[in-house]
Amino acid sequence: MDRVYLDHNATTPLRAQVLGAMEPYLRGTFGNPSSLHWHGQQARRGLDRAREQVAALIHARPEEIVFCSGGTEANNMAIRGTVEQRGGASPHVITSAVEHQAVLRPCQDLASRGCQTTHLGVTPLGEVPPQELRDALASDTTLVSIMLANNDVGTIQPLEELAAVARERGVAMHTDAVQAVGRIPVDVRALGVDMLSLSGHKLGGPKGVGAIYVRRGFHLRPQLLGGGQERRRRAGTENLPGIVGLGAACELAAETMGADSARMRSLLELLETRLLAELPGLRTNGHPRRRLPNTLNVTLPGLSGEDVMLLLDGAGISASVGSACSSGDPEPSYVLIAMGASEDQARSSLRFSLGPETTAAEIHRAVKALVEVVETMGGLRP
Ligand SMILES: Cc1ncc(COP(=O)(O)O)c(C=O)c1O
Known part of the structure; x- marks a missing residue:
């Protein structure tokens, strides 16, 4: 059976050009970029080029890019590294209720060790109101960490405004841009952030590689100690094939x-319009306009999102009930609950996330399959 993959927020397939760029580094160009001989210098060139490619996509300087193992590590580096560097007697970190676990868990861990944490609420559309941030800032606030785009519902935060609020008060600003980079234009200077996390496997690159942008002059306490790689900001011999793949994926993005987003946006509209027409009672979640071009989260009243997802899977469609990292976890989506949904509503949600290779035929197949699944389950019960 031909399968339809509509779960690109969980991960994306490796783009052919990315694999092509990586191949030499899995074979002949195996040197250690820290070695001074010819083999090392060949590898170093690949590393330098990738750094330029990543920097160019987010309008940073190459020396502001630190490679690491992905979005999770980048978020941990930003949060722990800032608090440990700037600490103070009783540091205070502000984040939001709708962050990925890779932000929430390091904050939780800091809280268990005496750090104060504040989780800002969101509007029913999933946005953090800048006024909430203004009100939460205190004299000992060390860091604000708010994501650029949400993985479950796709809402894009008013990040320029939020970062301006933090900057006015001289507080460090980090953003988890893992779902945004490669899907919407990202400019670190226009956003006004000190740190930004990104991940290879969300933009057609390989898994297990990512980067953190650290603004020039901003100091983070390193989390991995060892060799002097990445200008002493992250020790360990670089994952060169992965990094070269990440660079190629950024250049391709x-x-x-522009063209990919426009196409995804129109397919997403097709999906949304058809679902609303075929399944009266279905509701969409997230911001209607300030949303990723590829993400549609819906509530199917009265049905279990997980059961629907499994039946869709049987019909050849891969969708999701939310963040892959928490699937298998019976808890309803905390993102939807923070947006005001009841537990039942949050359990009835389903996420479709498109990719550049998604076609209109696949959207029609997914709609048909979902309508059949809903009928099999006895229909929606608004
Ligand atoms: C918003 C967000 N942040 C962080 C991550 C973690 O990234 P990685 O899988 O590269 O560790 C994800 C992955 O799902 C994500 O969606």
Whole structure:
């Protein structure tokens, strides 16, 4: 059976050009970029080029890019590294209720060790109101960490305004941009952030590689100690094939993002319009306009999102009930609950996330399959 993959927020397939760029580094170009001989210098060139490619996509300087193992590590580096560097007697970290676990868990861990934490609420559309941030800032606030785009519902935060609020008060600002980079234009200077996390496997690159942008002059306490790699900001011999793949994926995204986003946006509209027409009672979640071009989260009243997802899977459609990292977890989506949904509503949600290779035929197949699944389950019960 031909399968339809509509779970690109969980991960994306490796783009062919990315694999092509990586191949030499899995074979002949195996040197250690820290070695001074010819083999090392060949590898170093690949590393330098990737750094330029990543920097270019987010309008940073190459020396502001630190490679690491992905979004989770980048978020941990930003949060722990800032608090440990700037600490103070009783540091205070502000984040939001709708962050990925890779932000929430390090904050929880800091809280268990005496750090104060504040989780800002969101509007029913999933936005953090800048006024809430203004009100939460205190004299000992060390860091604000708010994501650029949400993985479950796709809402894009008013990050420029939020970062301006933090900057006015001289507080460090980090953003988890894992779902945004490669899908919407991201400019670290326009956003006004000190740190930004990104991940290879969300933009057609390989898994297990990512980067953190650290603004020039901003100091983070390193979390991995050892060799002097990444200008002493992250020790360990670099994952060169992965990094080269991440660089290639960023360069490709810079070239194709405009056209890809426009196509995904129109397919997403097709999906949304058809679902609303075929399944009266279905509701959409997230911001209607300030949303990722590829993400549609819906509530199917009266049905279990997980059961629907499993039946869709049987019909050849891969969708999701939310963040992959928490699937298998019976808890309803905390993102939807923070947006004001009841537990039942949150359990009845389903996420479709498209990719550049998604076609209109696949959207029609997914709609047909969902309508059949809903009928099999006895229909929606608004
Ligand atoms: C918003 C967000 N942040 C962080 C991560 C973690 O990234 P990685 O899988 O590269 O560790 C994810 C992955 O789902 C994500 O969606």
